[in-house]
Amino acid sequence: MSFQLTRVQMTKLLYALKGESVETPIHIIQEALKTSPFTEEVIPNFLIKASNRKNQLEYGLSTNEIVSLANLCELTSLKSTSIQNWIKRDVKELIGQPELGKKYSIEQAAMLLIVRDLKAIFDFERIRNILTEVFNTLSDRSDDLMSPITFYEIYGSVLESLDTSSGNDITLEKRINSKIKFPSQIISNLTNDQCYTIRRILVTTVLAVLASHIQTRAQTYLNDI
Numbered sequence: 232m233s234f235q236l237t238r239v240q241m242t243k244l245l246y247a248l249k250g251e252s253v254e255t256p257i258h259i260i261q262e263a264l265k266t267s268p269f270t271e272e273v274i275p276n277f278l279i280k281a282s283n284r285k286n287q288l289e290y291g292l293s294t295n296e297i298v299s300l301a302n303l304c305e306l307t308s309l310k311s312t313s314i315q316n317w318i319k320r321d322v323k324e325l326i327g328q329p330e331l332g333k334k335y336s337i338e339q340a341a342m343l344l345i346v347r348d349l350k351a352i353f354d355f356e357r358i359r360n361i362l363t364e365v366f367n368t369l370s371d372r373s374d375d376l377m378s379p380i381t382f383y384e385i386y387g388s389v390l391e392s393l394d395t396s397s398g399n400d401i402t403l404e405k406r407i408n409s410k411i412k413f414p415s416q417i418i419s420n421l422t423n424d425q426c427y428t429i430r431r432i433l434v435t436t437v438l439a440v441l442a443s444h445i446q447t448r449a450q451t452y453l454n455d456i
Contacts, residue, residue: 235305236263238387241344244278244300245380249337250287257282275299291334294318297343306444307347314343321355322346325362327371338372341379348386348436351443361435364428376425377417385411386436393437407434 236244243259246252252259256278264273277299281290292300294314301309318326325346330336342362349358365382367374389410411433418426 236260236303237305237391238383239391241300241304242380242384242387244303245337245341245383248278248281248290248292248340249380250289255282275303289331289337291329291331291336292340293334297335297340300340301344301347304344306440306447307344309343309347317343317346322359325359325366338379341383342366345379345383345436348440348443351446352439361432365432376421376429377413381414381417382429382433382436385413386433386440388412389433389437390440393441404434404438407437 240259240263243252243254244256247254247256247259257274260274260278275296277290277292277296284290295311298309298311298314301307322343325342326335326339330339345362346358349361353361365376366372366379367376372378389407392410393407408430411430413421413426413429421429
């Protein structure tokens with residue numbers, strides 16, 4: 232793949248696939264490719280198919296399509312075998328059964344992206360404990376304190392706006408905290424304790440992604456020597 236999306240761009244793509252955006256998936260890819268020649272060959276076929284829908288219904292994803300989607304995002308690599316193992320064993324209760332016939336919903340795909348980011352430094356037991364605080368019954372979206380896409384969108388926005396070039400660890404955590412903005416329709420339904428818990432988990436997730444990013448940069452630097 233000759234291009235990668237930021238997590239903010241990936242969020243836009245998720246909303247488009249869910250049928251909750253005026254933009255089509257291809258339009259979002261085009262926006263990301265402004266500095267590169269645009270050819271349909273670089274776009275996964277399922278995104279082209281989703282863009283040509285006649286309706287605004289949610290587009291269900293196969294496991295292979297989720298892998299393809301995840302690998303469009305910067306610092307996010309997945310393999311089909313990993314997804315299969317995660318869904319069948321490691322995070323079975325996080326994901327649940329396919330919600331759209333034999334296909335997985337966009338919220339389920341977002342949950343897998345979150346798990347992938349946390350997996351950079353946490354084991355699956357810790358990930359399940361962390362995410363239970365936000366999503367309660369992990370396979371039931373109706374009792375979530377916020378949707379997986381919203382959660383992904385918040386920390387993706389923080390990552391995109393964060394300058395990590397200076398400051399110590401405590402200062403970094405404070406800066407991450409200061410950049411977390413809850414949508415007004417979400418914040419009105421949360422208690423102070425719930426906001427505090429979710430905020431701490433969002434900071435944890437951002438730090439996990441940054442840790443993965445630093446590891447990747449170190450490995451790339453070493454490979455170039």
